[in-house]
């Protein structure tokens with residue numbers, strides 16, 4: 258029998274106006290407030306229910322105990338149920354959390370024993386009998402633990418930490434696009450890092466104009482202001498063309514990128530476990546004809562797949578696809594630990610790894626059936642058709658002076674066939690390092706949406 262004990266907490270008055278929010282803890286009944294005194298509260302605490310399965314023997318050790326928290330968000334009533342283990346794990350007391358380094362202090366070997374509420378048989382309040390206290394004035398919930406520790410959360414902090422499940426499949430900061438909707442490259446001033454960061458997160462592509470194009474020097478200098486190079490066997494920065502094999506000054510690798518053939522949309526570096534995150538292109542010498550750059554919002558294509566064929570979407574989120582780059586006896590790069598579509602812990606799109614050219618022989622795991630393999634191919638083909646749908650792509654003739662930055666986790670690139678000499682320079686940049694600094698330009702409530 259589940260015993261639901263609703264506290265007798267009264268309905269609180271409106272919490273409009275300003276009050277302290279976030280990060281509040283008390284080892285005693287006296288509250289210690291931290292945080293931004295000027296922030297506006299997002300949630301209004303209404304009540305708490307202790308869920309305690311009395312018939313379950315594990316309940317005696319609080320294995321299955323949870324709190325259902327009733328609150329209002331924009332005046333709409335909501336309920337979120339949180340395990341007491343989670344609450345203990347996220348205690349922000351100085352005992353359990355280092356505020357200087359923002360690191361936990363617990364080694365997690367004894368969480369089950371520590372996450373036990375201390376009942377108070379003498380208490381008159383039904384919640385307090387279970388070791389839970391509500392403080393309406395400060396909008397806080399206090400948990401008394403059997404080991405003597407006390408945890409206090411204010412409602413904003415608790416719900417922000419709990420990170421309510423996303424109700425969209427992409428970040429609210431991202432604007433999915435097709436060639437038709439975007440029409441042209443988003444151009445920003447290089448020096449404006451906030452604008453660069455916001456556009457990069459929003460569209461997955463950003464262009465900077467007016468960059469020197471006599472050689473790759475100005476491009477390299479620009480890149481160094483944005484993020485560290487993501488070094489691979491291609492080295493930090495490269496200048497190459499379709500005639501690189503005959504040139505002493507250009508890098509050459511045995512790859513179709515160094516030819517004048519058309520390349521269908523793809524992401525780079527699928528054969529690396531550490532996939533390059535940001536790709537940079539600068540066309541220093543355009544082809545006599547052709548050689549347009551093709552860009553596809555991979556997240557938009559994947560969302561279309563999710564809507565039209567959820568089974569194929571699911572297959573591509575869980576089938577690990579091997580890729581490799583083999584160059585004689587010199588280079589042997591392989592990666593077979595990721596699916597085509599990677600989701601984050603919210604279930605939102607995190608990365609698309611799509612490169613039909615660089616796929617290694619498909620390996621059947623133990624237990625994989627012929628039907629499973631056919632299912633994968635059907636799913637991959639469905640996505641390939643969406644990726645190559647001309648209406649999805651933005652086709653731009655890159656010109657000297659315009660440097661293009663691409664989120665290689667989201668946006669695919671390709672090119673049309675061309676004739677004549679075509680020279681590019683470019684590099685990969687560290688996406689991790691870039692986002693680490695770019696997040697400061699994102700409102701704090703959305704930072705966890707940038708991954």
Ligand SMILES: [Fe+2]
Nearest residue numbers: 514524525670
């Ligand atoms: Fe490429």
